[in-house]
Amino acid sequence: MSSRANSSWLMNLTLFLALALTLMPLPEVLQPLRPYWVALIIIYWNLETGRLRHLGQAFLIGLVLDLATGTLLGQHALGLVVLVFLLERFRSRIRFFPPWQQAAAIAALLLNERIIQLWVIMLIGNAWPPLGWWLAPLVGVVLWPWLFLLLDALRQRQRLKST
Secondary structure (H helix, E strand, C coil): CCHHHHHHHHHHHHHHHHHHHHHCCCCCCCHHHCCCHHHHHHHHHHHHHCCCCCHHHHHHHHHHHHHHHCCCCCHHHHHHHHHHHHHHHHHHHHCCCCHHHHHHHHHHHHHHHHHHHHHHHHHCCCCCCCHHHHHHHHHHHHHHHHHHHHHHHHHHHHHHHHC
8 A cells, every 4th residue: 555545544534533532522511621623633634744735625524524513514614724724824834833833823723713613603693602612722732742743653653564
């Protein structure tokens, strides 16, 4: 099997796991702390391999997420399209940032996505979300270095197996 096929297999598996983690039930107290797993996985694959960098891919993944979570159709799709657009625009810079600056860039991307979600929530007339709703991007930033190292190790292991 080629390394590109191995990479696609691993990327699809991580996207599926991110979706599963998104759908996994959590106690009500921990619900606001759930990071945006799908966005974190998209960010990793875009930054490290240049995969998942097309707006159409982000839109389709967002629609699947909308259908799976029961949100307004297009809500996550819009957020992921904007996230991928910004990520692609600044990809060459973010890739070479030191870890703390990379984490700050990830925080900005996740907060921007959260603002888009808030905008959609307000447009459809729902109530303002509680303050804990803003914790998810911060949890995502805290998890980012560990997730990055885990996915990098998996990718390295996959490359070694294919040679």
